[in-house]
Amino acid sequence: MCGIALIISGVRIDLSSLLPDVASQLTEAVKPAEHSKISVEGLKEALQRRGPDHLGSKKLFLQIKNESFLNVEQVTEMVMSTDTIITSSYDLKQDNGIDGINSVAELDFMGAELQLRGISPVFQPLVDASGNILVYNGEIFGGLYVDNDCNDAEILVRALGKCCSCTYQERKSACCCVEKEEISVPQLLSTIRGPWGLIYWQDRSKTLWFGRDAFGRRSLLVHWPTLDDPRLMLSSVSPSSDTNENFDSGAEDLVSGINFWEELSCGIYSICFNASETKECLVGEVKKHEWTDPLLSELIKWERSDVEPKGIIPPSVSLPVQKVLNVLRESVMRRTILNTVFQEIKHETRVETFVPIAVLFSGGIDSMILAALLDQCLDPSYDIDLLNVSFDGQSAPDRISSRAGVKELQRIAPSRRWNLVEIDHELSNLICETKHVMSLIYPSNTYMDLNIGIALWLAAGGDGWVEKDNHHRVKYKSEAKILLVGSGADEQCAGYSRYRTKYRSGGWLGLHKEMKLDMQRIWKRNLGRDDRCISDNGKEARFPFLDEDVIKTLLEIPLWEVADLEQAAGKGDKKILREVAQLLGLEAAAFLPKRAIQFGSRIARESNRKNFGSNRAANQASAGSVGSMESTSSSNDVRNNQWKAEEAIAGNAQALEALRELIIYPMHYSQEAQKLGLKWRRGLLLYGPPGTGKTSLVRAVVRECDAHLVLISLHTVHRPYAGESEKILREAFAEASSKATLSKPSVIFIDEIDALCPRRDSRREQDARLASQLFTLMDSLKPSQTSTSQVFVVASTNRVDAIDPALRRSGRFDAEIEVTTPTEEERFQILQLYSKKLPLDSSVDLQAIAAWCNGYVGADLEALCREAAMSAVRRSSDTSKDGLISSLTLDDWNHARSVVGPSITRGVTVEIPKVSWDDIGGLNDLKKKLQQAVEWPIKHAEAFERLAISPVRGVLLHGPPGCSKTTLAKAAAHAAQASFFSLSGAELYSMYVGEGEALLRNTFQRARLAAPSIIFFDEADVVASKRSDSSSNSAAIGERLLSTLLTEMDGLEQAKGILVLAATNRPHAIDAALMRPGRFDLVLYVPPPDLEARHEILRVHTRNMKVSDDVDLRQVAEETDLFTGAELEGLCREAGMVALREDITAAVALNRHFQTVKESLKPALTREAVDKYASFKKNPYSKSIKECRLNQKQQQTSNSEAEVQIxxxxxxxxxxxxxxxxxxxxxxxxxxxxxxxxxxxxxxxxxxxxxxxxxxxxx
Known part of the structure; x- marks a missing residue:
């Protein structure tokens, strides 16, 4: 590993090829001012921390020499002279340039070495006999052969010296390198397997090459030239500064909008130096080159062939798991081979004290797999250090999981000495080191980066404690030079919790897209930062999960084998790695939920800052357990005595966290923001259905933060006269600004902002004035890291699409958070909150109540608790003279539920029909299939998840009229106890364009919010009739409704707990697009009742009638062939009416009454009609196939021929x-x-x- 850097001055840099959409980006060729922002000495110090063995520098001067004025273009050339300084790490000489050279351009190469390969010392920069210069930071694990006794940088400089060195003009005209079998520099670099970053001067072609590997596993920062500092600079370390100007001056380049310093995008770049047209200075044109290796070009696309399973996910097989295990083992082996340098150290040091390799260890599955594989690859005589960082002592979740992990490693490898290095630090020490770590993570500038950076930096330092055999902790410092890190495992195997959210909303394709996006930006978000923080303490970070072969293998495996997010956390996420862990014998680690190093620690607890991380339960456990620690007890006492928002609200954790970040962070991290150049957000938009707690959230967080609240709503702002409303807005913002200080911010809360600022195409003149005034006021709250007062704007709406889009741009409402209907667990928390003062009977199970309150929002649950209490009061007032309430019973809650329904479904649902399966005679097989399709996915959802089965999304019931199709649907809805939505053609067909489609979309949207739910279409053939070529108005409406229905049903694939039930007596009239699996998965024929079914139907409809003993229902059933269920119900009812007509005082219906009615009734069905209905059951597609092929043949043949072929x-x-x-x-x-x-x-x-x-x- 090395630290490398280059500073180019006196050259006009042309960036036009990198920025084709921008004019030629040429900076003036001037020398930097003496008070330059970048400290070269500070840069060298940072490089030497990264490469403590050797530090060297080399300056290269380029000069234009004009031999003649007659033909300047022909005689113009460049000459080069060099001056070299190579010193030890403690004897760096000052280089003042070369006397006597009137240099036009200066290239200052710097290199620091941490030598892990080779027999003899290696000094960078490396210079070969041809004058080529290389500074290299990387490891070669393939592509070029590097013997154990050789240094990879020396091998690379020799290989680069054999590359094509033709100039740009020669390559265009007469390059002979192909004949000599010489490859280009990009071709050579594309073959290298392993992490690298390099800067290479090719002397003959006067070309500078630089770049980093395709995955960005080594840090390389670039400073593009600016007007303030026209130098182009490259560095593997974050540059030091004599002042904080590099943080304060902003992030935007005055010329082109490029950051002053940024992570160099992965790739190979070149700068070809030529004289300018006036021959007064040198111009360097920057170009980016494509990767030439086909395999590498495919890998960086991050595409996989098998993303979405075709049908049911098959059971896992061992072949992919074994393949991943093998390739991971090879990756670890390549990164842990102890070369000659290590062998010499081992010879000089006692074996029992020399530990060459360490693992960044949290006890999670990634670090456990790396440790187990390292044990298989490393000589058993070596110890292995497991570095674990904690700021909460032994109670931190990372510490608990790491200790458990060590025990499991000791079980599978008892002969290995495992050193769990417990690195403990107090918060006061962290505050002292924060500035240094902030300079390391730069240009990253978020608190998540700072959190991770501190943990990595301390882990690489290796100063901690180990527990000896007598269980005493002793001081220990890890001297390992190589640190294995699990980066890339979560991104490639869906380890983050947000992947589960993305999968639920976007399915397999959405999951793949999110994973691909993360892998394409991992170089910018993670790897450069991690490399700089770890290497600052003289350790080299190696990433086995980001080996080329590992990436290739994981992309070849179907996505559902890599991760199955239908399964529970700790099982489906990183599924492939959990199975690898099982093969390694890590049974306990294979089922641990995600654990990332230091994500469970509360680094900035004293600043009242919420901890970061994916395992929120562990974080909360950590927060609650550190009160006893001496170093943090006082700060925690202060924090624990503060009022918390959770005391007033429950659920909506994401919105609560976003509000806290918006208001709290600027108060406590103003200085850090000033150093990082971080500009705080000023606006947050909360949207969601009514009653979900948006206003309560804002009030609770404002109270927790002790902020000043200014409320703005429609009724407080609207005034009858022009200008008055705008004045009220100005006064509200003025009040907020006057009350705001650094320690006490102001929050402006705009309720129902869609009424104040509707879309421009739907607002009146007064609305336009109000919107314009609000835009002006919000723009006046420009984010600043130096502001001494903090004013924030929060708005809420339940119609987010009705807001003017200008409000939703960055700089106004920078973030939008959906406050949606609570989950079952959140409903339970809300019920606990609202019922904590209610005397509950022992029979009341709030968890069960939460389960059957699907679709209820927070306001509904509050009303439910209130109504249950009122029911108990009424009951007590009726039974007790003093009216004292003993307790709230389950009956009170059931009564409350009958009164208070989910507001989200009001207006689009019907009451769940009180029809049971017993109310339907016969059809037992059909009822069983409906139970399996409708009830099972709702009542036995965990069984479907366990077997990874996708439930049926649509059921179509077809058959003759009157055969209980609608009754079957009502019975299924009643049995499932799901939210029930019913639609018919009469409701959907409207004279206004788009009204029916809007109702359909709205119904599906509310069904998703109220899931589990059932959407029932009666007479579905009206809603989903076949598309035709007719241009009539009704046909156009039908096609629009059908298209909307198809789109919504396809969207059910990502939704859970929603089923579409439809009934029709004209199945042939339904469009074929609905009949495929994935829409109507189950098509059930409801036939006319047979003899047994008719007998059962008659018994059902006469069980509440007074019927004489002489009535033989069996005989009536035998005599009513082809009668439908509806006709049999009518027969029973009419028999009773005949008895009343005969004698109004009749007590029973006699047999003759039944016979009279039967003789007067004729069945509506005929045998031919039944056969026609049954034909669809036998072959539902034959008719449509026949019609389609007939249309084709009619175009090719005459009508008579077509009739024969039909x-x-x-x-x-x-x-x-x-x-x-x-x-x-x-x-x-x-x-x-x-x-x-x-x-x-x-x-x-x-x-x-x-x-x-x-x-x-x-x-």
Whole structure:
């Protein structure tokens, strides 16, 4: 590992090829001022911390020499002279340049060495016999052969010296390198496997090459020239500064908008030096080159072929797991081979005290796998240091998990000495070191970066405690030079909790897109920062999970084998790594939830700052357990005595965290922000359904922060006269500004902002004036890191799309947080909050109440608790003279639920029908299938998750009229106890364009919020009729409704707990697009009742009637063939009416009454009609296939020929079904058996049985 840097001055840098959309970016070729912002000596000191073995520098001077004035262009050339300084780390000489050279340009190379390879010492910069100069920071693990006794930098400089060195003009005209079999510099660098960053001067071509590997595993920062400092600078360390000007001067370049210092994008760059047109100075044109290695070019695209499973996710197989284990083992082996330098150290030092390699260790699955593989790759005579950082002592979650991890490692490798280095620090020490760590992470500037950077920097320092055999802790310093880090595991294996959220909203494709995005920016967000923080203490960070072969292997494995986020946390996330851990014998670690090093620690607890991390439960546990620690007890006492927002609200953790960050951080981190150039957000928009607690959230956080609150709402602002409303707005902002100080901010809360600032196409003149005034006032609150007062604007709305888009741009409302309906766990927390003063009976289970309150928002739950208390008061007033309430019973809660429903569903739902399965006679098989499709996914959701089964999303009931289709749907909704939404064609067809589609979308949206829920379409053929070529108004409305329905049903794939039920007696009229799996997965035929079913129906409808003993229901059932359920219900009702007409005082209905009615009724169905309905059951697609092929043949043949050929179309349609059934059988029982059974299936399988096979495949 090395620290490398280059400073180029006196050259006009042309960035036009990097920025094609910007004019040629040429900086003036002037010498930097003496009071330059960048301290070269500070830069060298930082480089030497990174490379403590040797530090060297080399200056290169370039000069334009004009031999003749007659033909300047022909005789213009560049000459070079050099002066070299190579010193020890403690004898760095001052270099004042070269006397006698009138230099036009100066290139100052610097290199510091931490030598891990080679026999003899290596001094950077390296210079070969041809005058080529190399400073290299990296490791070569493949592409170029490096023997154990050799240094990779020396091998690389020799290889680069053999590369094509033709000038740009020669390459364009007569380059002969191909004939000499010489490759170019980009071709050579593209073959290197391993992390690297380099700067290389190619003398003959007068070209400077620089870059970093394709994944950015080594830090390389770039300072693009600016008007203030026209030098181009490259550095693997963050530059030091004599002042804080580099933080204060802002992040934007005055010329092109490029940051002063930024992470250099991964790639290979060149600067070709030429004389300017006037021959007065040198111009360097910067170009970026493509990777030439095909495999590398594919890897950096981060694409995988198998993203989304086709059907059910098959059970995991061991082959991918074993493959990942093998490639990870090889990756660790490559990074831990002890070369000659280490062997010499081992010879000079006692074996038991020399520890060459350490692991950044949290006890999580990534670090456990690295430690277990390191044990397999490293000589057993060496110890292994496990570096663990804690700021909460032994109670920190990272410390607890690391201790448990060490015990498991000792179990699988008892002969290895594992040194758990417990690195403990107090907060006061961290404050002293914060400035230094901030300079290391720069240009990263978030508190998350600072949190991680401090942990990594302290871990690399290695100063801690180890526990000896007698369980006494002794001081220990890790001398390991190599530190294995698990970076890249979470990004490649879906380890972050936000991946689960992305999967739920976007499915497999959404998950893949998020993982790809993270991997494409990991070089900028993580790796450069981590490399700088670790190397600052003289250790080299190595990332086994980011080995080229590991990346390639993980991309070749189907995404569902890498991660299955339908499973619970600690099982489905990083699934492939958990299975690898099991193969390694790490049984306990394989099921641990995500744990990232130091994410459980509370680094800035004294500043009232919320800790960062993905494991919130562990963080909260840590926060609650550190009160007993002496070093933090006083600060925690102060914090614990403060009023917390959680005392007034529950749930909505994301919005609560965002509000705290908005208000608290600027109070406590103003100085840090000033140093980092961080500009705080000034606006936050909360949106979500009414009653979700947006206003309560703001009030609670304002109270917690002791901030001044200014409320703005529609009724407080609107005034009848022009200018008065704007004046009220100005006064509100003026009040907030006057009350705000650094220690007590002001919060302006605008409630229902959509009413104040509606979209421009829908607002009146007064609204336009108000919006314009609000824009002006918000723009006046410009974010600043130096401001002594803090004013923030928070707004809420339940119609976010109705707000003027100008409000939602950055600089006004910088962040938007959705406050949505609470989950079951959040409902439980809200019920606990509102019922903490209520006397609850022992039979009351709030968790169960929360479970059946789906769709309830916070306001609904508050009303539910209030109504339950009122029910108890009424009950007590009726039974007790003193009216004292003993307790709230389960009956009180049931009554409250019958009164208070979810407000989110009001206006679009109907009361759940009180129809049970027992109210439907017969159809037992059909009822069982409906129970499995409707009830099971809701009542047994954990079973579906356990087997990774996707529930049915749509069920279509078809059959003759009056056969209980609608009643079946009502019974299913009642049994599932889900939110019930009912729509019909009459509601959806409207004379206004778009009104029906809006109602349809709104219903699905509310169903998602109120999940689990059922959407029922009665007479579905009206809503989803076939598309036609007709241009009538009704056809156009129908097609728009159908398109909306198809889109919404496709969206159910990402939603949970939503089922579409539809009923129709015209299934042939429904568009075929709805009939495919994924929409209506289950198509059930509801036939007319048979004899047993008719008998059962008659018994159901006469069980509450007074019927004479002479009535033989069995005989009536036998005599009512082809009667539907509705007609049998009418027969029973009419028999009672006949009895009353005969005698109004009649007590019972007699047999003759039934016979009279039966003789007067005729069934509406005929045998031919029943056969027609049943034909759709047998072959639902044959008709559509026939129609489609008829249309094609009518274009090619005459009408008479087409009529003859139609006769064969049903047979062809049957063959289509046979093919589809065969495909299902191939997947279910194997190819060989399917081929033998296909003939049998083709002859016997009906359409419903084919549908059953699809269900079997899904189950």
């Amino acid at each position: 006769e064969d179309e049903v047979e062809i349609g049957d063959e289509e079904i046979k093919i589809q059934v065969g495909v299902v059988l191939v997947e279910l029982i194997g190819v060989g058996v399917a081929e033998m059974k296909l003939q049998w299936v083709a002859g016997l399988c009906t359409g419903e049985e084919y549908n059953g096979l699809n269900m079997a495949q899904a189950s």
